[in-house]
Amino acid sequence: MDPMIILTTMFILMVQEGSILLIATLGEIFTERSGILNLGVEGLMCFGALSSFIVYYLTGNWVIATLAAAFAGLMLSLIHAFVSITLKVNQTVSGLAITILGLGLSSFIGRPLALSRVRIEPLESIRIPVLSEIPVIGPSFFNQNPLVYFSYVMVIILWFILYKTSFGLNLRSVGENPSMADSLGINVFLTRYIATLVGGALCGVSGALLILGYYPSWYDGITAGRGWIAVALVIFSSWNPLYAFFGAYFFGLVGTLNATFQSIGFRMIPTDFFRTLPYLLTIVVLVIFSSTRFRRRKMPASLGKPYTREL
Amino acid sequence: MSVEKSRRSFLRDAAFALGGVAVGAGLGYVAAGGGRAPVTQTVTKTTTQAAERKVVAGFVYVGPVSDYGWTHAHDAGRAYAKKVCPWLETKIVESVEEAKVQGAIETLIGQGANIIFTTSFGFMEGTAEAAQKHPDLYFAHCSGYKSGAAGNAPQNLSAYFAEFYQLYYLNGLAAGAVTETGVLGYVGAIPIPEVIRHINAFVLGAKESAKARGKNIKVYVQWLNAWFDPEGANKAATSLVENNNADVLAFTEDTPTVLQVAESYQKKGKRVWSFSHYSDMSKEGPNAHLTGQIVNWGPIYVDFVTQVYARSWRSVDIWARVGDYMAYKWANLQNPKVEYDGAVYLAPLNPVIPENVRALIALRWQQMKEMLFEPFTGPIKDMDGNVRLKDGERATHDILWNMDWHVEGVQTPLPK
Known part of the structure; x- marks a missing residue:
């Protein structure tokens, strides 16, 4: 067995899974930076996946299908935005409601598709010249479908917006101290609305990558808990899009260990362990990163707190 | 006087007689009419009763009907039974957690169900308890070992299951005929005797058809430790192709992912094949789909609800295999065209399978139908070289039920 082949396979699978997680994580980072906690990622992804699946099936155009997924995520997160920003309801409750709504709505709308076994052609990979010749990294990172390339680009774009533009500065300040930001003339409500809607749209696109890229038919439970891992990855990556890139692929890599170890015949650790590993890791990450010292330094100070203007 | 008197008496007598006739006729008419009326009523009542006599079948599903295998197939069986039996009404409860089966059963009983089907191994204890509690109702549990027939549950509980290992043998014949690398991959859900049996039967079939081509067969197994895990199945299938050089992928798990992976390789110009599982998935892999195992729960459900309808219930323990629930069981030598039907049958065969192997598959199918052929016939050695079945x-x-060893040819040892 050629170790290079095994390593390359591992990386290809890592990029597939990691990119799905990455887009959702980026979306959630953008939302949480404005102080809005959206636990509806799983529901948004699922609804996005279904929307893109239907549109791709009808039009055969992946760009329109991806836009449909973004729109679906946007519309669903609009509910969260209205409830948590305008009505100032508890964001955890609202987010969980979005997850349940998204999953339920997808299951309901998608039922005829699941029963009639509709299938689409998955997106084809585009080989990037020169870069795809690099061993291991080339075939895994630079021979993927366009939505994976979109995820790389989004890392840079979101990092640039958050850290290099005045809108990003406003957004971050709204997440840290909304009353201060308000007193400086920043429209807190509008900023939070934009952040929530853009974040929701990205979660929808993550669902589109999942279904258009790798799992080209619709059935219930297709997102399989990835939304929750994305929520944990936000904390893991300290609300920074650049760290999210490494975090997502790290989790993607952990997810390939089961298959890889079985390939090489490494049998010391039972396969059950690998199934639980991403979730175990999630808990460990949450415990470590939720220590008060870390929270004070990294977490948006007003995360999850509704803002009421004092008159 | 006497004449007059006699005339009068005659008139009186005549009048009485007339009156008597009239009254008699009237009474007779009434009596006749009255007699007929209840008869008609009885007849009408009987026919209406027959038309109104319904069987209400309740189904408790472990997943949603829009899943991609297990529950979907059961619901298709339910729909089939409903179509075949006009007197059948069906109710379903989906996505029931295993601990909550009794609540679901009570809900269905509240809706008037007189026979309940529970379709997950984990529902067994709850179903047995419900059967105890409702001796006037009927229960059938899928994939377990408790039934009145087996003697470990009340008589109003039956058990049923559809067995695939014979079809996996036929899949193996197809795989051994098309493989170029001689390496086959298998994605297994959970290492239990059922799945191990499937893998072994598949390997035996592949060895039979590959032997004719002078090829050796190696089979690598990847375990998911889950019935539903599309992500794990994708990784397992990809690893088998990339790392082990497998070009036929069989699987026992509840998603179409392995076939989708094979199809995406076909799209890239690499010839990788896979199969259907539970229902016809050929749409999922227009190029990569070789054949596969399909279950039709329909005839089994028709059997059970008919027993309730005809009041001929008898507790049974059904292990439906090739040849069971078929209209025509014996090989038809005049018309050798094989129709794969019954409770378990074979998915359409890909034309890539050579003609002689298609004929071999048809032959083995006929032989298994008539119990003339058993895939697990010795000499069979396990992968460590121990003789498990002596010659013949x-x-x-x-x-079969307790199989915990791999046949020769499997390269991956069973997890401890």
């Missing part, structure tokens, strides 16, 4: 020895139900 056929595997018994218990050997």
